[in-house]
Amino acid sequence: xxxxxxxxxxxxxxxxxxxxxxxxxxxxxxxxxxxxxxxxxxxxxxxxxxxxxxxxxxxxxxxxxxxxxxxxxxxxxxxxxxxxxxxxxxxxxxxxxxxxxxxxxxxxxxxxxxxxxxxxxxxxxxxxxxxxxxxxxxxxxxxxxxxxxxxxxxxxxxxxxxxxxxxxxxxxxxxxxxxxxxxxxxxxxxxxxxxxxxxxxxxxxxxxxxxxxxxxxxxxxxxxxxxxxxxxxxxxxxxxxxxxxxxxxxxxxxxxxxxxxxxxxxxxxxxxxxxxxxxxxxxxxxxxxxxxxxxxxxxxxxxxxxxxxxxxxxxxxxxxxxxxxxxxxxxxxxxxxxxxxxxxxxxxxxxxxxxxxxxxxxxxxxxxxxxxxxxxxx
Numbered sequence: 001x002x003x004x005x006x007x008x009x010x011x012x013x014x015x016x017x018x019x020x021x022x023x024x025x026x027x028x029x030x031x032x033x034x035x036x037x038x039x040x041x042x043x044x045x046x047x048x049x050x051x052x053x054x055x056x057x058x059x060x061x062x063x064x065x066x067x068x069x070x071x072x073x074x075x076x077x078x079x080x081x082x083x084x085x086x087x088x089x090x091x092x093x094x095x096x097x098x099x100x101x102x103x104x105x106x107x108x109x110x111x112x113x114x115x116x117x118x119x120x121x122x123x124x125x126x127x128x129x130x131x132x133x134x135x136x137x138x139x140x141x142x143x144x145x146x147x148x149x150x151x152x153x154x155x156x157x158x159x160x161x162x163x164x165x166x167x168x169x170x171x172x173x174x175x176x177x178x179x180x181x182x183x184x185x186x187x188x189x190x191x192x193x194x195x196x197x198x199x200x201x202x203x204x205x206x207x208x209x210x211x212x213x214x215x216x217x218x219x220x221x222x223x224x225x226x227x228x229x230x231x232x233x234x235x236x237x238x239x240x241x242x243x244x245x246x247x248x249x250x251x252x253x254x255x256x257x258x259x260x261x262x263x264x265x266x267x268x269x270x271x272x273x274x275x276x277x278x279x280x281x282x283x284x285x286x287x288x289x290x291x292x293x294x295x296x297x298x299x300x301x302x303x304x305x306x307x308x309x310x311x312x313x314x315x316x317x318x319x320x321x322x323x324x325x326x327x328x329x330x331x332x333x334x335x336x337x338x339x340x341x342x343x344x345x346x347x348x349x350x351x352x353x354x355x356x357x358x359x360x361x362x363x364x365x366x367x368x369x370x371x372x373x374x375x376x377x378x
Contacts, residue, residue: 007067010074015041015062019079025049025109028098032062038085038113039076045098049109056113085112088120090129091244092228092251101186103195107221130233132158134226136219140164141191141211143295148213155226160234162199162227164210177201179234183282184227184252187211190292195220199227207287207297228252256281257354262325262341263288272325272341279303279354284367286331301331301338302374303358304367309334312355314348331355335375 014020015031023031023043033047034040035057042050042059050057060067067073089095096104111117117125128134134155139148152165154173162182163173181202188196193213197220200209214220228251235247257279262272275288275298286301304310315328325341327348332338342348363371 011062011067014073014077017077019082020077022078023098024078024081025112026096026098026100026105033059034062034073036060036067036073038081039073040078040081043098046105046109049102049106050113052106053110053114084119085116086118088126089118090126090229091248092129092232093118093225094228094252101188101194103188103217103221104186104224107217110218129222129226129229130157131226132156134223134230136214136223138212138214138220138223141293146293151212153212153223155223155230157230157233160230160237162201162230179231182227182231183280184224185254186224197224207285207300209293209295211293224252250282253280253282255279256357257351259347259351260343261329261347261351264339266336268337268339277340279351279358281358281361283370284358284361284363285370300374301333302371303331303355304333304371305361305363306359308363308371310359312352312359314352315339329355 011034015034020031020041022029023046024040025042025046028043028045031041031043033042033044033050035042035047035050037056037058041062047059050059094104094108096108111125115125116122134157136153136155137150138153140151141148151174152168154163154165155161156163160179162177162179164175165172166174177199178201183200185198185200186196187198188194190196191198191211191213195213195215195217197212198209199212200207202208212220214223231251232244232247235242235250236244239247255278257277259277260274261277263275264270264272275290276292276294278287278297279285280287284303286303287297288299288301289297309332311332313330313332315330325343327342327345329340329342329348329351330337331340340351342351
């Protein structure tokens with residue numbers, strides 16, 4: 001018993017050492033589980049994924065289980081393990097955080113410890129993500145209905161495009177998407193599948209969305225990282241003087257805020273209509289559509305800076321023109337004053353914070369060009 005108590009005390013001391021105070025896989029602070037076969041400290045959520053890998057990882061609670069031998073944990077720890085299992089992580093490969101969906105975290109952990117993709121033992125994994133042609137067969141939601149149908153997707157680093165085909169033997173793609181404005185983000189709750197991926201791109205004046213999934217997590221996450229690899233190659237060619245660290249945040253990005261609000265028309269005398277809004281900080285646009293899974297947005301609002309007459313404030317007064325919600329927001333632009341209604345005060349607060357965050361950010365030359373195009377109606 002004295003030996004077990006001594007080992008438990010050693011474990012408590014180890015988890016407080018630099019490198020061990022954060023989960024080895026998602027970075028959340030204060031991990032309370034450990035893989036005694038890998039020698040790492042992880043959080044509760046990541047420990048659940050490790051339990052599905054019994055051939056490579058065996059878990060124990062730091063606080064609830066007895067530790068018969070802590071020697072291996074003393075020899076390893078998160079810093080040493082990262083030097084082994086994350087030795088050669090490509091710059092484009094997405095490393096999930098606590099907030100990310102389960103399939104991203106699951107495949108990150110499997111890639112590190114089960115497939116050992118980043119130990120430097122095998123370059124084939126990296127070559128697969130960066131191949132000239134990456135092909136996957138995915139389930140894609142129909143443009144005008146809720147039915148998902150199988151479609152063949154081809155990602156090309158040769159011409160920086162993503163194409164999809166309706167028929168397997170078809171030579172003509174249904175759509176050719178440039179890497180220039182492409183974005184991909186996992187949306188399992190919105191799509192209704194644990195592996196749901198939303199691919200957005202600009203077609204003409206509108207943003208279009210593709211909603212896809214694959215039954216196997218490895219397939220959909222591999223496509224996601226292949227898209228990031230292709231986006232990086234595209235941006236490196238477009239901006240040869242910029243460092244990869246400056247380009248990585250542009251590969252794929254989550255929206256800043258998303259959800260329903262009610263919206264009225266330009267005269268403020270039109271009835272309020274419920275719309276789905278998406279706010280993206282990268283292109284400074286507020287997009288709106290009728291439903292979350294609409295293929296094309298109905299409209300967009302560019303959001304500039306305060307010095308260019310943009311502002312967001314709480315709107316006092318109740319909706320009386322067909323609306324059901326009463327927590328108002330007024331978004332002022334140089335050309336128009338927009339009025340939105342939220343259902344709850346908390347949602348109103350979150351939208352105001354999101355608008356003000358974008359307004360406080362300085363605009364880039366590309367932002368000025370986008371603003372000018374939108375104001376000209378292009």
